[in-house]
Amino acid sequence: MGMWNRTAETLSRDELAALQLKGLQKSLRRVWCNDFYRERLSVKGISSPEDVKSLDDLSKLPFFTKDDFRDAYPLKMNCVDRRELMEFHQSSGSTGTPVVMAYTKNDLNQWAECMARCYAMAGLEKGDAFQIMPTFGLFNGGFGCYHGCRKAHLFCVPASSGNTERQIKLMRDFHVKGFCSVVSYVPRLIEKLDADPNGDFDIPSLKVGIFGSETFSDELRRRIEKRLHIECFDIYGMTETGGIGTTGQDCMAHNGIHVWEDQYITEIIDPVTGEVLPDGEYGEVVFTSLNREAMPIIRYRTRDISRILSREKCACGRTSLRIDRITGRTDDMLIVKGVNFYPRQVEEALMEIPGVKDEFQIVLEEHDGMTDVTVNVEAEEGVTGHMVAKHLREKLGFLPKGDVFPVGSLPRSEGKAKRVVRKNV
Numbered sequence: 001m002g003m004w005n006r007t008a009e010t011l012s013r014d015e016l017a018a019l020q021l022k023g024l025q026k027s028l029r030r031v032w033c034n035d036f037y038r039e040r041l042s043v044k045g046i047s048s049p050e051d052v053k054s055l056d057d058l059s060k061l062p063f064f065t066k067d068d069f070r071d072a073y074p075l076k077m078n079c080v081d082r083r084e085l086m087e088f089h090q091s092s093g094s095t096g097t098p099v100v101m102a103y104t105k106n107d108l109n110q111w112a113e114c115m116a117r118c119y120a121m122a123g124l125e126k127g128d129a130f131q132i133m134p135t136f137g138l139f140n141g142g143f144g145c146y147h148g149c150r151k152a153h154l155f156c157v158p159a160s161s162g163n164t165e166r167q168i169k170l171m172r173d174f175h176v177k178g179f180c181s182v183v184s185y186v187p188r189l190i191e192k193l194d195a196d197p198n199g200d201f202d203i204p205s206l207k208v209g210i211f212g213s214e215t216f217s218d219e220l221r222r223r224i225e226k227r228l229h230i231e232c233f234d235i236y237g238m239t240e241t242g243g244i245g246t247t248g249q250d251c252m253a254h255n256g257i258h259v260w261e262d263q264y265i266t267e268i269i270d271p272v273t274g275e276v277l278p279d280g281e282y283g284e285v286v287f288t289s290l291n292r293e294a295m296p297i298i299r300y301r302t303r304d305i306s307r308i309l310s311r312e313k314c315a316c317g318r319t320s321l322r323i324d325r326i327t328g329r330t331d332d333m334l335i336v337k338g339v340n341f342y343p344r345q346v347e348e349a350l351m352e353i354p355g356v357k358d359e360f361q362i363v364l365e366e367h368d369g370m371t372d373v374t375v376n377v378e379a380e381e382g383v384t385g386h387m388v389a390k391h392l393r394e395k396l397g398f399l400p401k402g403d404v405f406p407v408g409s410l411p412r413s414e415g416k417a418k419r420v421v422r423k424n425v
């Protein structure tokens, strides 16, 4: 299987640890020159970048959040001479103040390198036509794909978003092998193909779809793969980490997202206590950048929920750790009887019970200050509430009530399923 940078992608754990410590110290020296960062670090008792002597010292550093980026709008977090800046991107936040990421020449190169690795990981090679469907503009998606295409020497089709008919025509005329878009656009693409007046329902050259910035279910993934005869890849990265692809993608083994560990340190923390969690436990993903110049990130809390799946060498040969595909945000977290959990965990536990179907609901109900949890689930005959409750207790650490319903009887919602119902809470 193709690797863009075999040396970097197959480093041993010792080599990675050495690189990470060097990179962390480098990032700290950079941010130390910036008032905004230095103040925040000083509050936590850091008196100089030299205070960090090992990777364990990372836990002494403060966390940074999206709100920090907003407070620092537009360039208060920039750590280099303004004349070194070559580009910036921004994402609009829910509060209206955008999050800005600025790039030096080396930062753009780092981004392109990460993207080139993602392309190679999806099986794309020099000369393959690649259609970029995220917009070219302030949003990082279009340009990120473009910088990567240049690095990987792909034949770039800079379609940008919209005009589905034209997208399909471009794919056919230029024998496009791969494309990148938001996954929610693909059903529209399929709809258009299905309605082709000439009965031309396929794009034969198409082999690869790379989807970012939205979480999507395995079921949607399978549907897309089957209909378009392509392989789907889940690309990861956000404005704050430096854009699309900077923090990784899944490989052809599809057993988690490889994080570029020579570029970023990954931590999974308890979103409430900030404590670093052991591998395998779900929590908030936190990234520290190692090679970024203009706006390095230190312990940046992404609000994305995942877990570390493995630090072992993958079937693809890469040694970088793998995190689970992102399936939720910290805002989705539930706390019951002192136990934190996510609807996704309930879903996974339920699917392990033979006879249990896809539809379920978590009902939270407050009685005298205590929260009772009932999990309603559709299942075949023979599955009892007791079986459901017992299994959830083993998996989640608390005992909910389990109610079983015949298939088709729980309410369905349009679009995103509503899994959590709160009563008097």
Ligand SMILES: [Zn+2]
Residues within 6 Å of the ligand: 251, 252, 253, 258, 314, 315, 316, 317, 318
């Ligand atoms: Zn792999």
